[in-house]
Amino acid sequence: MANRWKRRPEGSNWGDFGPDDELGRLNLLTPERVLAAVREVRSGRSFCLSLPLDLPGGNLLNPNRFPPERHVRTRKEGRSAINYPLNLENPDYGDVVSDDAVTLYTQYSTQWDGLCHVGHHFDADGDGVAEPLYYNGFRPGADVLAPQDEGGPAARRLGIEKMAATGVQGRGVLVDLHAHLGRERTLVGYEQLMKVMEADGVVVEEGDMLCLHTGFGQMLMEMDGRPDAERLHNSCAALDGRDERLQRWITESGIAVLVADNYAVEAFPNAAAGGGCCAALPLHELCLFKLGIHLGELWYLTELAAFLRAEKRSRFLLTAPPLRLPGSFGSPLTPVATV
Numbered sequence: 001m002a003n004r005w006k007r008r009p010e011g012s013n014w015g016d017f018g019p020d021d022e023l024g025r026l027n028l029l030t031p032e033r034v035l036a037a038v039r040e041v042r043s044g045r046s047f048c049l050s051l052p053l054d055l056p057g058g059n060l061l062n063p064n065r066f067p068p069e070r071h072v073r074t075r076k077e078g079r080s081a082i083n084y085p086l087n088l089e090n091p092d093y094g095d096v097v098s099d100d101a102v103t104l105y106t107q108y109s110t111q112w113d114g115l116c117h118v119g120h121h122f123d124a125d126g127d128g129v130a131e132p133l134y135y136n137g138f139r140p141g142a143d144v145l146a147p148q149d150e151g152g153p154a155a156r157r158l159g160i161e162k163m164a165a166t167g168v169q170g171r172g173v174l175v176d177l178h179a180h181l182g183r184e185r186t187l188v189g190y191e192q193l194m195k196v197m198e199a200d201g202v203v204v205e206e207g208d209m210l211c212l213h214t215g216f217g218q219m220l221m222e223m224d225g226r227p228d229a230e231r232l233h234n235s236c237a238a239l240d241g242r243d244e245r246l247q248r249w250i251t252e253s254g255i256a257v258l259v260a261d262n263y264a265v266e267a268f269p270n271a272a273a274g275g276g277c278c279a280a281l282p283l284h285e286l287c288l289f290k291l292g293i294h295l296g297e298l299w300y301l302t303e304l305a306a307f308l309r310a311e312k313r314s315r316f317l318l319t320a321p322p323l324r325l326p327g328s329f330g331s332p333l334t335p336v337a338t339v
C-alpha cells in the first residue's frame with residue numbers, strides 16, 4: 001500500500017517502518033534487543049514502577065482527568081455484587097464472590113500515551129491546506145474516531161491495543177535527574193541531560209527504553225492523595241521540549257520509548273520564552289506525531305533509582321505492556337523492572 005501522504009513533516013520517520021505502521025519506534029524492540037535486556041538481570045529482584053492508580057488525587061494536575069470511580073453493581077434480588085452468596089442462584093453452592101466495576105481515566109495516573117493521543121496540523125497533500133493528522137499520516141474520522149463519527153469514540157488505527165500486542169519488553173535505561181537536581185523545578189535541555197548522563201556513566205543505545213527519574217512520583221506518594229497545587233506545578237525536573245538540540249538527540253539516539261515519573265515528561269505549560277514553536281507540547285509533537293515514540297508518564301521510579309545508584313548501574317529489563325483495550329488513546333499500566 002502507498003503512503004497516505006505526499007509529503008511528511010520535516011524530521012519525521014513516517015513511512016520508514018512501512019506505510020501502515022502503527023507501532024513507531026516499538027519496532028526497534030527486536031528479539032535480539034529483548035535478549036540483551038534479559039542479560040541485564042543479575043539479582044532477579046523486581047520493582048513495581050506504577051503509582052497507586054488513585055494518585056495524584058483530585059484533578060489539580062489536569063482538570064480534565066479524575067481519579068478512578070467505583071460503581072456498586074447488583075446481581076439477583078438487587079444484592080450487591082460484593083460478598084454475593086452464590087446460593088442465591090443455586091442452593092447447593094456455598095461460595096461467596098465479589099466483582100467490581102471502575103471508571104478509569106486512562107491517563108490519570110501511571111500511563112502510556114498512545115500514538116493517537118496527540119496529533120498536529122500538517123499539509124501532507126501539498127495543497128496548501130494543513131489538516132489534523134496523527135503519526136504516519138493517519139486521519140481523524142477515518143482512523144481516529146470522535147463521538148460524532150460512526151463507531152466512535154475510539155481509535156480504529158493507532159489504538160493502545162497495538163502497543164499491548166507487542167508485549168513491550170526491552171532494556172530500560174534510567175537517568176537519575178533527581179539525584180543531581182533535587183526537587184527544584186528545572187527545565188532540562190540537551191546540555192543538562194548530557195551532563196547528568198556523563199556524570200553517572202549512562203550510555204543510551206538504539207532501541208533502549210529511556211526512563212527519567214525526577215522525584216515527582218515520590219512527591220505524589222508523600223502527598224498521599226492530597227496534593228498541593230503549588231508544589232504539583234512547580235517541583236522537580238521536566239524536559240525542555242523547545243530545546244532543538246534535545247529534540248535532535250531524541251531523534252538520533254534511536255530510543256524506543258521515553259518515560260518519566262513526572263506529569264508530561266516535558267514541562268507543561270512550558271514557560272521558556274517564545275521561539276515560534278507552534279506546539280503546546282513540543283516533545284509530544286516530536287515523539288507521538290513525528291517519530292512514533294510512545295511516552296510514559298507519572299511512573300514511580302524512585303525505589304528502582306535508589307537500587308541502581310547503590311549498584312552503580314543504569315540498565316535493567318523493563319516489561320511494560322498497557323491494557324489491551326481496543327481503541328484507547330492511552331492506558332494505565334503496572335510496569336515492572338527486573339534487575
Ligand code: UVW
Pocket residue numbers: 062107113263264268281284297
Ligand atoms: C498533558 O496533559 C500535559 O500531557 P498528557 O496528555 O500527555 O498527559
